[in-house]
Amino acid sequence: MSMDPSADHGLQQLEARVREELALLAYPGRDWVRPRTHASGQHVHDVLIVGGGQAGLAAAFALKREGVADVLVVDAAAPGQEGVWESFARMSHLRTPKRTVGLEFGIPSLSAPAYYRARHGDAAWDRIDRIERTRWMAFLRWFRRMTGVQVLNHTACSGLGPADGVPAGEPPLVAVSVTTTADDGRVLPERTLLARHVVLATGYDGCGAWRIPPAIAARVSPDRIVHSNQPGIDFAALAGKRVGVLGHGASAFDNACVLLEHGAASVDLCFRREVLPTVNPHRCVEFTGFLKHFYELDDALRWRINRHFEVHDQPPTQNGFDRATGFANFRWHAGSPWLDVADEGDGVRVVTPHATFHFDHLLCATGSVVDYDARAELRTLGALVQRWRHRHTPPAEEASESLGEYPYLGPHFEYRPLRPDDAGQAWVSRVKAFNFSSIVSMGPHTTSSSGHKYATPRLVAGITALLMAEQADALLPALQAYDELELRLPDADASRNAA
Structure with a gap:
């Protein structure tokens, strides 16, 4: 209350x-x-x-x-x-x-x-x-x-x-x-x-399911990697850790914020796109005609629209981006897919086209699969x-x-x-x-x-x-049997009507 x-x-x-x-x-x-x-x-x-x-x-x-x-x-x-x-x-x-x-x-x-x-x-x-x-x-x-x-x-x-x-x-x-x-x-x-x-x-x-890319999951100890949408992540246990995040969307930045707020030593966010998206294409189609009648469009157009969303993804939210970049120990790396990932000693080695990182823990904001x-x-x-x-x-x-x-x-x-x-x-x-x-x-x-x-x-x-x-x-039989009176005539009028 x-x-x-x-x-x-x-x-x-x-x-x-x-x-x-x-x-x-x-x-x-x-x-x-x-x-x-x-x-x-x-x-x-x-x-x-x-x-x-x-x-x-x-x-x-x-x-x-x-x-x-x-x-x-x-x-x-x-x-x-x-x-x-x-x-x-x-x-x-x-x-x-x-x-x-x-x-x-x-x-x-x-x-x-x-x-x-x-x-x-x-x-x-x-x-x-x-x-x-x-x-x-x-x-x-x-x-x-x-x-x-x-x-x-x-x-x-x-x-x-x-x-x-x-x-x-x-x-x-x-x-x-x-x-x-x-x-x-x-x-x-x-x-x-x-x-x-x-x-x-x-x-x-x-x-289907939230999924870490199989090529990454297969080479990292399960206790060193987690999907961003897994419930119950122990963020406090990652205090003081070097964490690598894969992904560029809202989930990637939101989880980075929580990691940093819980005391992560550093968070490096990597993604394959050369430029971080800044335009949200979904805002363009938030009008009645699209939302109400999308199904009625022909298959080719529906497919092309979905393909556009697949290629031109949403950016992180402004709030999430500002929160994350407000931390001095946060860095983001465009054009940095994880080319090679492997356990190495007490941590994980991640190779990108531009650098090699050594992390204590990985978090994959890699969405879902059908x-x-x-x-x-x-x-x-x-x-x-x-x-x-x-x-x-x-x-x-x-x-x-x-x-x-x-x-x-x-x-x-x-x-x-x-x-x-x-x-x-x-x-x-x-x-x-x-x-x-x-x-x-x-x-x-x-x-x-x-x-x-x-x-x-x-x-x-x-x-x-x-x-x-x-x-x-049952409609017609119910209609034919329906006899609930809505008009009640006085007895005299009823008699005269009958006559």
Whole structure:
């Protein structure tokens, strides 16, 4: 609880407004999806969302607002620790501008700007350009509480597959294997949940895994190297150490800042590009037409745009760059890929085109790779889904092996089965890639708060359309049987009308 009574009062007023706006916008306000039960008697969830971070919360709330009540969210993290913000995100502020909205599904009082101003005051809001990372996480916790989204924490998805025992002619179901960790640390026996639709809101690494380049990992002792996005790095243990960082993006600079703040003797940041990027191409396309309609562009243009982002990467944030370069023991080296890396005595020798370094520890800010085998929920899907290399062959100068591995998604984030005519693969399209793996198909903003405003309605529309189609057979009988009176005539008028 805040020590500032005015801040508490402001938040209480905002929460009252949230409840009022939700009530005002409740029409038609009824759950309309016909329940479904498996032949075994097991309950079937309408939607199961894997991941309770910002994308999962946005999707769950939007579905709830559209009258889809049976939505279950599962997350391996503890309550309030979902997502990246207090695990491996180490920036001081978000990259996106402070006025970015999208999670609130059109409810102004539920927006991040409204929360920030109520909680911290208008003056604090005016002073910032971007929201602080820890305050963003505080907003997400508040958002979850105010929207009533239910998250089953300490529960990890351990696999997906088609549900057995679905009668012929009925829509397929997805079997979701989950493992739950008890309060005492025991991993409980795996169990299976059933769902009509599954949304993978698994973030930036939802396409595979964070990965240190194999050629580097193979030549360095595991206790001397770490990926920048690994949770739980013991930065204090690196005090007094010479640390080499590979990478030029925000994660590289953010981790360098944390290393230096924890007393690293020196940090040398190396990257292969000859010049540090200074222009963020993503800012160019933050407008409604692009964010809302990227999917509708032709394959060649979508590919070329993604190829441009691959070649012309984002720079580090100004804040991260300024923090790092403010340390006298920080140096950055352009045009310096690590040509040779090897353990040497008590440290690691790193050779670049311009110098040879001797480090005590290495940190690789080398991003993620597309690897369907690296994630439990993707292992079965990997062999069954269409990828961009199956659908588009770019000219040689635009070729990209990594882009070709991304899934070729349908209009509502659904995976497309590799063999569409195979009934055994029909369940594949009931799984939605609402994570970074959607970038080539849907654009670069699905995992970003700047894109939720447009991505979430597209996702939800696809789910509700299928739910409606599955119960269309009941529409006419229900309409014909409907007899709730809306007009009550006086007895005399009723008699005269009858005559």
